[in-house]
Amino acid sequence: MGLGALLLLYYGLPLIALLITQSPAELGERLADAQVRRAALVSLGAAGTTTVLSALLGLPLAYGLARGPDWWTTPVTALVVLPLVFPPIVSGMLLLSVFGPSTWIGSAAATAGLPLTRSFAAVVLAQTFVASPFTVITAKSAFEGVPRRYEQASRLLGTGRWTTLRRVTLPLAAPGVAAGLLLTFARSMGEFGATLMVAYYPRTLPVQIWVAFTTLGLDSAFPVAAVLALLSILVLVLLNRLGPNAWE
Amino acid sequence: MTRRHFIAATAALLAGGACTSDSPSSVSLMAAGSLNHALENGLAKQQSETPLEIEAHGSVTVARLVAEGRRAPDIVSLADAALFDGPLHPAWHVEFATNALVLAYNPDTAAGRQLAEAGPANWYEPLLRSEVRLGRTDPDLDPLGYRTLFALDLAGRYYELPDLSARLLDPRQIYPETALISQFEVGAIDAAFAYRSMATARGYAFVELPPQINLSSPAHARNWYERATYRLPDGKVVRGGPISYASTIRHLRPEVRAVFRRQCRGPYLTAFGFSVPDDYPRVYGDAPAPVSSAF
Numbered sequence: 001m002g003l004g005a006l007l008l009l010y011y012g013l014p015l016i017a018l019l020i021t022q023s024p025a026e027l028g029e030r031l032a033d034a035q036v037r038r039a040a041l042v043s044l045g046a047a048g049t050t051t052v053l054s055a056l057l058g059l060p061l062a063y064g065l066a067r068g069p070d071w072w073t074t075p076v077t078a079l080v081v082l083p084l085v086f087p088p089i090v091s092g093m094l095l096l097s098v099f100g101p102s103t104w105i106g107s108a109a110a111t112a113g114l115p116l117t118r119s120f121a122a123v124v125l126a127q128t129f130v131a132s133p134f135t136v137i138t139a140k141s142a143f144e145g146v147p148r149r150y151e152q153a154s155r156l157l158g159t160g161r162w163t164t165l166r167r168v169t170l171p172l173a174a175p176g177v178a179a180g181l182l183l184t185f186a187r188s189m190g191e192f193g194a195t196l197m198v199a200y201y202p203r204t205l206p207v208q209i210w211v212a213f214t215t216l217g218l219d220s221a222f223p224v225a226a227v228l229a230l231l232s233i234l235v236l237v238l239l240n241r242l243g244p245n246a247w248e
Numbered sequence: 249m250t251r252r253h254f255i256a257a258t259a260a261l262l263a264g265g266a267c268t269s270d271s272p273s274s275v276s277l278m279a280a281g282s283l284n285h286a287l288e289n290g291l292a293k294q295q296s297e298t299p300l301e302i303e304a305h306g307s308v309t310v311a312r313l314v315a316e317g318r319r320a321p322d323i324v325s326l327a328d329a330a331l332f333d334g335p336l337h338p339a340w341h342v343e344f345a346t347n348a349l350v351l352a353y354n355p356d357t358a359a360g361r362q363l364a365e366a367g368p369a370n371w372y373e374p375l376l377r378s379e380v381r382l383g384r385t386d387p388d389l390d391p392l393g394y395r396t397l398f399a400l401d402l403a404g405r406y407y408e409l410p411d412l413s414a415r416l417l418d419p420r421q422i423y424p425e426t427a428l429i430s431q432f433e434v435g436a437i438d439a440a441f442a443y444r445s446m447a448t449a450r451g452y453a454f455v456e457l458p459p460q461i462n463l464s465s466p467a468h469a470r471n472w473y474e475r476a477t478y479r480l481p482d483g484k485v486v487r488g489g490p491i492s493y494a495s496t497i498r499h500l501r502p503e504v505r506a507v508f509r510r511q512c513r514g515p516y517l518t519a520f521g522f523s524v525p526d527d528y529p530r531v532y533g534d535a536p537a538p539v540s541s542a543f
Contacts, residue, residue: 102318197318201301201303211288214284214426215285215288
């Protein structure tokens, strides 16, 4: 308990330092700044989209990994973890070399009116690469915690595969799945390195913090960082209150 | 909040976010980090009709990103015209402002106060006594880094201390530019080589260096600044020269030209600590008629 409190203190001190050193007037000024508000919207929108995408694409993958045979789940799990190993800047450079304007995918998408760099889509691509593994890995262990015999019992009672998944497996795995999605959302809100490489515009809050820092230094960057902290805490508390049932 | 409200709110946010991507009439400008403050808070604020999208990195990074096709900005503005001799090769560029190297110090530390006392004539003495925690940026990543090496090389010649650089330089002094700023602002570094514009904008205390050393004076370029050289990782050798900001247009549209003109001639430059010599802006190479006639 005492050791846990020590860690909590370690997490808490920087946040407290960030929040108490900012005067409410300064924070209000930043919230009124059109650039900061736009960046906040982009951050929330992109992190939300990334979380939804991670759920749509990541949960089937997580379920497959939880139930599949070892010979393929082990290498695939390693592949899923790979984005967590790369420094985000490296992830950004790799994404640029696949989706950049000089690649065939990038130029085809740009011709079709959906540029994959310097666009909202680019922000989502960067965040999904870096943050969706949290959903897959966490949901995988949540699905593994659901005993197979419950699914088998449901199937024996004549329930279909899909209904069993929806009515038996997902509700039992829900807390773990929700935790993974929360992690993905939080990581997306803070994503900077990969976003800087592939997008920069439209600016997210982390990019806006960096711009404030490189133009006027720490004193200018901290109020924007406080906006990011407050916004993220607000959303995470809201999502937490909705509870695991939100994903049923 | 019900789940339906939550979903509606999320959808509204998504729609809001999706609208903010590039609009076709905006002008994109990729610039050296040392220009970022002046561009963001000077140029962008004084012109409102065209939305301006400014992206700043170290000059070498900007040049590489554009040369490798990773970025396609309308305007490229770098802290060293030499980068327009490679990796970028535009047909023309305009030099529009100069800057100077200064030695910024932290007046709250003992070592910083020693530098302040030593002043422009003896600034290197506290550094040699190794009481000063000195910071500088990576010479392989941005011109500020290799210009620091040039300044020390020239200082060695100017003060007739041939081993000055060897005695002062230590790889542990190297930080990425952004980390250097934080370390300096929180007091972990006593002194750092910086551009005068940057020191002025942030209110740093600094020691002015003599013009023979600070790379500000086009008059000292020949037979003096040019003696200092540095080899970049790609094998290209950069040579000392006045710190001169250069810019070129990559997509010549009327609104881009208007922004370019304001960037190169605007009164914001001197307000943000840059100098504009009498014969600036200067056009080099074959600029298209609408550009060259504007200067």
